[in-house]
Amino acid sequence: MKPKPSTAFEVERIPTAMRAAHRWVCWRPDQRDGKWTKVPVNARTLNLAKSNDPTTWSTFDDAVHAATADPELGIGFMLGDGWLGVDLDGVVDPATGKITDPEVEAWLATTESYVETTPSKTGSHVIFKGVEIPAWSQNRRGFVEVYDDKRFFTVTGWALFEGREVLADQAAVDKLCDRWLRKDEPRTPSPVRAVADAATDHSADDFKLCVQLAERGRPRELIETVLRDKMRLEGRGSKSDRPDYVPRTVEAAIRDAVPRSETPKPLRLRKWTRFPVEALPRTIRDWSEEHARAKGVDPSLVALPLLVGCAGFIGNTVAVGVRGDWVEPIALWIAIVAPSGSKKSPAMRAAMKPFRQRQSEHYARAKSENAGKPDGERSDAARRFVDDATPEAVFGLLESNPRGLLAQRDELAEMLAGFGRFKSGKQAGLGEASQACKLYDASPHDVDRRSTGHAHIPKPLVSIVGAIPPKTFRTLFVDAFKANGLFARFVPVFPPSTPARFVEEEPDWRIDMAVDKLAAWLDAIPLPEAEKTGEPKPNVLSLSEDAKRLWREFHDELAVEAHRIGDGLAASATSKTAGLALRVAGLFHVVEIWESESELSSSFTVPGDRMERAISLVRWLHAERLRVFAILEAEAEDVDLCELAESIAWEKYPDGVTAREVFEGRKGTFDNADHAETRLRAASDRGLLEARWGVRGDPSRGGRETWIFARRATLQSETPENADLSGGFEVSSSGTGAHNGEAD
Numbered sequence: 001m002k003p004k005p006s007t008a009f010e011v012e013r014i015p016t017a018m019r020a021a022h023r024w025v026c027w028r029p030d031q032r033d034g035k036w037t038k039v040p041v042n043a044r045t046l047n048l049a050k051s052n053d054p055t056t057w058s059t060f061d062d063a064v065h066a067a068t069a070d071p072e073l074g075i076g077f078m079l080g081d082g083w084l085g086v087d088l089d090g091v092v093d094p095a096t097g098k099i100t101d102p103e104v105e106a107w108l109a110t111t112e113s114y115v116e117t118t119p120s121k122t123g124s125h126v127i128f129k130g131v132e133i134p135a136w137s138q139n140r141r142g143f144v145e146v147y148d149d150k151r152f153f154t155v156t157g158w159a160l161f162e163g164r165e166v167l168a169d170q171a172a173v174d175k176l177c178d179r180w181l182r183k184d185e186p187r188t189p190s191p192v193r194a195v196a197d198a199a200t201d202h203s204a205d206d207f208k209l210c211v212q213l214a215e216r217g218r219p220r221e222l223i224e225t226v227l228r229d230k231m232r233l234e235g236r237g238s239k240s241d242r243p244d245y246v247p248r249t250v251e252a253a254i255r256d257a258v259p260r261s262e263t264p265k266p267l268r269l270r271k272w273t274r275f276p277v278e279a280l281p282r283t284i285r286d287w288s289e290e291h292a293r294a295k296g297v298d299p300s301l302v303a304l305p306l307l308v309g310c311a312g313f314i315g316n317t318v319a320v321g322v323r324g325d326w327v328e329p330i331a332l333w334i335a336i337v338a339p340s341g342s343k344k345s346p347a348m349r350a351a352m353k354p355f356r357q358r359q360s361e362h363y364a365r366a367k368s369e370n371a372g373k374p375d376g377e378r379s380d381a382a383r384r385f386v387d388d389a390t391p392e393a394v395f396g397l398l399e400s401n402p403r404g405l406l407a408q409r410d411e412l413a414e415m416l417a418g419f420g421r422f423k424s425g426k427q428a429g430l431g432e433a434s435q436a437c438k439l440y441d442a443s444p445h446d447v448d449r450r451s452t453g454h455a456h457i458p459k460p461l462v463s464i465v466g467a468i469p470p471k472t473f474r475t476l477f478v479d480a481f482k483a484n485g486l487f488a489r490f491v492p493v494f495p496p497s498t499p500a501r502f503v504e505e506e507p508d509w510r511i512d513m514a515v516d517k518l519a520a521w522l523d524a525i526p527l528p529e530a531e532k533t534g535e536p537k538p539n540v541l542s543l544s545e546d547a548k549r550l551w552r553e554f555h556d557e558l559a560v561e562a563h564r565i566g567d568g569l570a571a572s573a574t575s576k577t578a579g580l581a582l583r584v585a586g587l588f589h590v591v592e593i594w595e596s597e598s599e600l601s602s603s604f605t606v607p608g609d610r611m612e613r614a615i616s617l618v619r620w621l622h623a624e625r626l627r628v629f630a631i632l633e634a635e636a637e638d639v640d641l642c643e644l645a646e647s648i649a650w651e652k653y654p655d656g657v658t659a660r661e662v663f664e665g666r667k668g669t670f671d672n673a674d675h676a677e678t679r680l681r682a683a684s685d686r687g688l689l690e691a692r693w694g695v696r697g698d699p700s701r702g703g704r705e706t707w708i709f710a711r712r713a714t715l716q717s718e719t720p721e722n723a724d725l726s727g728g729f730e731v732s733s734s735g736t737g738a739h740n741g742e743a744d
Contacts, residue, residue, distance in 0.1 A: 005029050005036055005119040007074035010157035011064060015114050015165045017129060018155075023078040024063035025049040025056070027154055032220070038119075040076055040152050043067075044565070048687065051078060051150045065564060074119065076152045077127070084133065084148040086126040086176060087118070091143065094121040097160070107179070111172035114165060117158040124160060125153050130168030137177035144180040146173070202234060203249075210253030219684055221693045223250045272496050272627070272646075275300040276620050279613040281591040284310070287515045291350050294507045297343045298495040301336060305351035305408070305465045306515070308332045311587050312406025312463035313355060313384060313522040316442065319538035320586035320606065322551065327540055328582040329442040329461050330590070331404070335412055336467045337494040337628060344467045345410060350507075351465075352385075352408050354519035359385035384523060391415065391436055394462060395445060402536045403527045404442075404461035412466025416476055416486065439464075440489045458535040470494065474632055488572035491580075491621045492628040496646060521594050539604060541586050546608025554581055554615050570626055577622045585614035644679055645688040645711070656710035658696055680709045 007029070026041040026049075040049035043058040043066040050056045057078055058066075067073040079085050091101045097117065099105040104124075108115060114127045133139070133148050140146070206227055213223045224246050231240035239245055277285055277292075277299045288303035295302070311332045321327040338344040366381035383401045386394065387408050397405060409415050438445050439462040447455050473492065528537045543551060555578040565571040589606045593599075631642070648657055649665070659677030663670045670676040684691040690710045 002036055002120065004031075005038065005074075005154075006121075006156075007067065007072060007119070009067070009075050009155060012157065013116075013159040013162075014060075014155060014157045015127070017166045018077060018114075018127065019060040021077075021083070022054070022057060022059055023080075023083065024058050024060050025076045025078060025152055026063050026067050026073040027076045027152070028072050028074070038074075038076075038154055040078075041066075041073060049078075049152070051080075051152060054078075062564060065560075074154055074156075076154050078152045079147050080149040080151075082130045082132075082148075084128045084131050084146065084173065085151065085153045086128075086173075087123065087145040087147075087153070088126070089123045089143040089145070092117055092122050092124055092160075097121070097158075099124070099160070103179070107172070107176055108160075110175060111167065111169045112164055113167040113169050113172065115160045116156055117160060119154050119156055121158075125155075127153070127166050128169055128173060129166045131170045131173050134174055134177050136183055137181045138183050139181070141181055144176070146177065146181060202231075202236065206230070206249050207253055210250050211257045214250075214254045214257035219691050220250060220254065221691060223253070225693055272494075273620065273623065275303065276616055277303060279616040279620075280307075281588055281595060283514050283518055283595055284591065287511050290507045290511050291347070294503050294505060295343055295347055295350070296503050297347050300493050300495055301338070301342075301344055301347040302351055304334045304336070304493060305348045307584075307587065308334050308463050308465035309351055309355045309406055309408075309519070310522060310591060311583070312404065313358070313519060314525065314587065314590055315384075315404025315463075315527075316402060316459050316461050316536040316538050317525040317527050318586060318590055318600070319540050320543075320582040321540045322543060322548070322582065327538075328579045328586070329404075329459070329538065330583050330586045331440055331442070331461050331463045332580075332583060332587075333440055333464045333490045334466075335473070335490050335492040336465070337470055337473050337492050338467060339469055339497055342495075342497060348408065348410070348465065348467060352387075354512075354516045355385050355406055357516065358519055358523045359383070394439065395435075395447065395457065395460060398445075398457050398460045398462070399455055402457075402459065402529075404459075404463070407462050407464045407466075409464070409466035412464075412468040413472045413476060415464070415466065416468075437485045437489060458533075459538075464490075470631075485572070487569055487629075488576055491625050493621075493624050494628045494631065497643070518591065518594055522590070525590075525600060539600065541589060541604050541606050543585075543611065544605050544607050547585065547606045547611035550608060550611045550615060551578070551581060551585070554578060554618075570629055573625055573629070574622070577618060580621065581611075581615050581618040584618055585611045588614050641679070641683040641686050641688055645683050648711075650711050656690075656692070656694075656708035658706050658708055660706075662709075677707060681707070684709060 007027075024043060026043045026046075027038045028041055030037050030039045040051070041047070042049045042056045043063040045056075046066070047056070060075075063075045067075050077083070077085075088101075088104055091099055091104045093100050099108065108126070111126070116125055117123070118125055131148070133146055137146070209230065210223050210227055213226060218226075227246055227250065228240040231237065231246075275298060277288055280288065280303060284303065284306055287306065288299050291302040292299040311330050314330045316329065319327045319329050336344050336348065362382045362384065366379060370378040380400060382403075383397050383405060384403070385406050385408070386397065387410075389397065389407065394405065394407065407415070435445065437443075439460050442459040442461040445457045445460045528539060529535060530537045558574055558578050562571045562574040565574060585606050588610045589603075590600065592610065593603060647666075648662065650657075653661065659680055660673040662680060663673040663676040666676075670679070680689060681691065683689045692708050692710070693705065694708045696706050696708065
């Protein structure tokens with residue numbers, strides 16, 4: 001087998017005309033049937049690009065940006081609309097970079113158009129503009145191929161000649177086609193022979209059948225199996241056993257097939273990556289690891305609610321500033337997306353327990369202080385924690401609690417739906433999403449009521465954490481919500497669904513006690529107020545030089561990414577992620593001040609190591625947010641297939657799994673093995689799995705031929721481990737065109 005093709009490229013010598021064209025894609029090597037092929041990739045979404053769908057193409061800058069961020073990607077150029085490419089295979093000496101075929105060298109001397117070496121360094125590509133293939137020419141023969149539509153070429157920038165641009169040299173194209181690609185003159189058979197040929201030559205029917213199967217998105221192995229079965233039934237078994245006929249016919253059919261609109265389309269989603277618990281402050285890290293172990297859940301299910309609880313109790317006492325006009329309050333909005341039975345509720349209750357306890361103490365204190373007082377002289381208990389308040393009730397509570405609130409909802413969907421419920425009347429504006437966003441940004445809020453008149457809340461601030469089932473979250477993920485700013489502020493976290501494990505050993509009480517003390521200390525931080533207005537005036541943390549440098553680099557990276565994405569939910573969320581890093585860094589700083597047994601006033605400067613760990617966590621949060629956005633964008637069918645592909649115990653089946661093995665492992669999911677095979681085949685059609693026909697077990701001991709499904713090496717429902725901002729952020733259901741092969 002040939003070595004894996006290189007994805008390396010250089011941009012300096014790529015012609016200007018090509019750079020300016022909106023015809024760029026990325027590509028990745030993919031091993032199929034023991035051979036390397038090159039799969040076109042949408043540079044903006046990382047789904048498959050489609051040669052007959054320009055919406056899946058990108059600018060040169062987009063392609064270079066995506067390929068630079070991911071070494072598994074190269075850059076490519078879509079042919080068509082006058083752009084023609086010539087592929088000359090095996091004509092370059094990889095050691096010297098010189099043309100080895102004298103005739104090819106002579107032909108190249110007749111044109112001044114752009115020539116570069118292919119990724120294998122053994123072939124060359126020649127690009128022309130404003131030309132076409134002559135009608136008397138075929139596309140390929142031997143080592144020469146020429147295409148002017150429905151193909152893409154890899155681009156390396158390894159130019160064989162200095163200073164060449166792309167030319168409209170039709171004469172050179174004609175000369176090449178005349179020398180190597182001129183069609184043979186058809187011979188007119190006698191009428192008798194023509195009838196005999198029609199009766200005995202099934203090649204046209206074979207080809208037609210294969211094209212039909214290819215257009216329906218059937219995998220290569222299945223098409224070959226069907227064709228061989230057809231030939232055996234027709235008494236042509238000996239021809240079907242030939243090593244060349246069936247593979248060649250199927251290859252040609254796949255190349256010439258036109259995809260149908262209903263053809264399943266490959267889907268690429270980000271991979272769930274391990275929660276970076278090591279980035280957390282020591283107390284929160286120890287508590288999270290202990291409770292994750294004791295409850296048998298992913299650490300994110302306990303760590304993130306605890307972080308939100310700490311942020312909610314800090315409230316308006318502390319903020320983080322990078323400029324006089326950029327001060328971030330410390331508030332977090334986290335949505336735990338998890339199905340029933342995932343132990344999300346016990347995990348959240350454990351995280352909220354120390355904060356609920358503090359709120360109970362405030363109630364008890366108010367009750368004691370109000371004992372014996374008449375109604376008019378009683379004071380309300382200080383509110384730190386709410387769990388069932390409506391959006392408009394939250395604003396009401398903030399009037400008398402300027403410090404801010406921690407809101408926890410077992411059913412977050414109710415709160416999300418409530419944000420858009422009130423449109424008119426006396427509650428106008430209270431529940432609208434644009435007003436609710438003020439709870440995240442601590443922006444001033446004014447409201448007029450008939451009963452109490454005008455109310456002004458200078459810094460309404462609420463930290464929110466809640467759970468929501470995946471299907472419910474998906475129903476809320478509509479255009480109206482995506483456009484109103486709420487989803488861009490929430491960070492949804494969707495851990496893989498695994499059976500909840502029972503652990504008999506309880507959490508270490510000493511670790512719980514440490515978190516109780518932390519919550520009490522946060523609750524006791526005094527709220528600074530402006531002398532004249534009495535409004536909250538947070539202690540503003542500044543950044544050390546190292547912290548500022550790290551944050552600035554992160555900010556600029558995100559700004560480039562948001563600009564590249566353009567408009568939409570992912571761009572909006574990306575633009576807010578730099579502020580999220582400031583919030584998390586401020587939270588880490590406050591908690592670690594307590595861990596050092598110091599007073600908050602001892603240090604108002606965030607050091608570089610805390611910023612570095614905060615950015616590490618926020619990278620994870622943002623990657624997870626984009627992953628969930630992608631899942632929500634996908635159709636329910638796609639999500640089910642992704643979950644199926646991800647749920648298989650691949651460590652148990654490294655060489656692939658059969659439908660019966662999947663059925664035996666999940667009998668509650670499938671009716672029978674045939675049902676499991678149907679779903680696995682659907683996942684294969686979507687590009688999530690690789691299907692091959694093979695023998696399971698030792699044939700001498702009862703092994704039998706069956707379909708074997710394996711995890712795809714590159715086009716799978718998972719992205720590489722370094723799932724960062726370079727990854728795609730949305731699933732657009734873009735399909736794979738039928739003519740996406742790259743000739744090299």
